[in-house]
Amino acid sequence: MRYELYYWPTIQGRGEYVRLALEDAGATYDDVARGSGGTGAMMQMMGQGPTPAFAPPFLKAGKLVIAQVANILLFLGSRHGLAPKTEAGKLWVHQLQLTITDLVAEIHDTHHPLGPSLYYEDQRAPAKKRSEEFWNERVPKYLGYFEGLLGANGGSYVTGRRITYVDLSLFQIVDGLCYAFPNRMKAFERKIPGLGALHDRIAARPRIKAYLDSDRRIAFNEDGIFRRYKALDE
Amino acid sequence: MRYELYYWPTIQGRGEYVRLALEDAGATYDDVARGSGGTGAMMQMMGQGPTPAFAPPFLKAGKLVIAQVANILLFLGSRHGLAPKTEAGKLWVHQLQLTITDLVAEIHDTHHPLGPSLYYEDQRAPAKKRSEEFWNERVPKYLGYFEGLLGANGGSYVTGRRITYVDLSLFQIVDGLCYAFPNRMKAFERKIPGLGALHDRIAARPRIKAYLDSDRRIAFNEDGIFRRYKALDE
Numbered sequence: 001m002r003y004e005l006y007y008w009p010t011i012q013g014r015g016e017y018v019r020l021a022l023e024d025a026g027a028t029y030d031d032v033a034r035g036s037g038g039t040g041a042m043m044q045m046m047g048q049g050p051t052p053a054f055a056p057p058f059l060k061a062g063k064l065v066i067a068q069v070a071n072i073l074l075f076l077g078s079r080h081g082l083a084p085k086t087e088a089g090k091l092w093v094h095q096l097q098l099t100i101t102d103l104v105a106e107i108h109d110t111h112h113p114l115g116p117s118l119y120y121e122d123q124r125a126p127a128k129k130r131s132e133e134f135w136n137e138r139v140p141k142y143l144g145y146f147e148g149l150l151g152a153n154g155g156s157y158v159t160g161r162r163i164t165y166v167d168l169s170l171f172q173i174v175d176g177l178c179y180a181f182p183n184r185m186k187a188f189e190r191k192i193p194g195l196g197a198l199h200d201r202i203a204a205r206p207r208i209k210a211y212l213d214s215d216r217r218i219a220f221n222e223d224g225i226f227r228r229y230k231a232l233d234e
Numbered sequence: 235m236r237y238e239l240y241y242w243p244t245i246q247g248r249g250e251y252v253r254l255a256l257e258d259a260g261a262t263y264d265d266v267a268r269g270s271g272g273t274g275a276m277m278q279m280m281g282q283g284p285t286p287a288f289a290p291p292f293l294k295a296g297k298l299v300i301a302q303v304a305n306i307l308l309f310l311g312s313r314h315g316l317a318p319k320t321e322a323g324k325l326w327v328h329q330l331q332l333t334i335t336d337l338v339a340e341i342h343d344t345h346h347p348l349g350p351s352l353y354y355e356d357q358r359a360p361a362k363k364r365s366e367e368f369w370n371e372r373v374p375k376y377l378g379y380f381e382g383l384l385g386a387n388g389g390s391y392v393t394g395r396r397i398t399y400v401d402l403s404l405f406q407i408v409d410g411l412c413y414a415f416p417n418r419m420k421a422f423e424r425k426i427p428g429l430g431a432l433h434d435r436i437a438a439r440p441r442i443k444a445y446l447d448s449d450r451r452i453a454f455n456e457d458g459i460f461r462r463y464k465a466l467d468e
Contacts, residue, residue, distance in 0.1 A: 054333045068332035098302035099288045113347045115367035133349035
C-alpha cells in the first residue's frame, strides 16, 4: 500500500515520528504537502471525510484517514513489525509512546509557555523560566525513566530484543534535544548512556541512515518542536 | 474481573476519565489509593512489574498493568462496549481521545504555564496570559471541533448513535470548564449547544448519575486539572 502522509512541509515537528516509522519500515509514501500541491493540498484534505483530523499530522492508508501521532504509530506498528503482536505488548508500547507524546508537548512548551498562538519573541522571559524547570525537573524524570527501562531490558531496545516505534521516537527525542539544547545536553548526556547508544544504533540502521542522509529529512529549524534558542540553553 | 485503579486519592485529575468509563460500564473496581493503603500503596506499585507507569493513573486488570489515560480507555472500550468493534472505528475513537488528552494538557497549563513543578502562586501573571490565549484561541478551536462532529452525526454522540468513552470524557471537559471558568463558560456556552446537551445527557445516565451523587465522585478542587481561580476567569 502506498501511504499519504499529511504534515507541514518545512518542519520535522510531530510528523517526524511518523516519517521515521515509515522510513524504517521501508514503506512507500508521499509526503503530500512537500509535493506540488503544498500545504493547500493538506488543508483541503484536513476537514474532509468521516474522521477529520483536529490537526496534522494525519495518514491516509487506503480508505482510512488516521490522525494523532501515537494513533498512527499504533496502526503502523502492527502492520510493519514495529510493535509486538500480543495485546499486552501492543498496550505497553503504546503506553510508552503516549509518555513520549507528553514529553514532546513539554518540549514545545519550553519555547511556548504562554501557548501555541503567540510568538516565542512575545514570551522570552517565561520561556527561560520554563526551560530551567524543564531541565531541572522534567528531563531527568522522563529520560531517567526510559534509561531505566533500557537498563532493565539489557540495553538493546526499550522493550527488549526487538525494535519498536518507541525506539525510533526516542532517537528523535535525543537527536532533537542535542540540536535544541547543545550545552545542557552535553552536561546531561553522561546520565543517559543507554539512550545515547540507542540513538546511535538507530541512526546506523541502513534505512534510517539513508533517510537521514537524504533530502527527505528536513533539517531542524526554529519553526519546529526542537528550537535552538541560545537564551534557553545557558 | 475486579479492576484496580491507581490514582491520586484527593483529586479527579486525569484519573477521572478512567473512573467515568468504569462507572458507566458498571465495572467492579477498587480505587486503591482511596482505600486503607492510601497513596503509599499506589507509589509502591508504580515502579513495579514489566510495564511500570511513568505517572498515575494506571489500571491493573488481571496480570496487565496499563498506564496513560487514553491507553486505559482503549483497553476498557473494547471490553465494555464503549468503543466500536472495527479497527477503523477503534482508531477513530482513540484519535478523538488523544485530541482530548492534548486539550487536558492545555487546560492544566492555564494555571501552570511555567511547568508542573512550580506552584500556581509562583506563576500568576503568566497563568493569566496563558488563560487569555487559551480562551481566545484554543477553546473555540477544540470545542468547535467536537461541536462540529456532534452536529455532523446528528447530535446524539460524537461518533454517531452509540456512546463511546469519548462522550464520557467530553462530559468531564464541559463539567470541568464550567467549574473552573464559570464566567467565561457562561459567555461561551451558547456556541456549543450540542456539547451542552451531550453533557446533560451523560449526567442523566443512570450509572453516571448514581456515581456523581455518590462519595466516589471527588469534588472539584484547586489541586486538580480544573481549578477555579478568580483571576483566570475574568
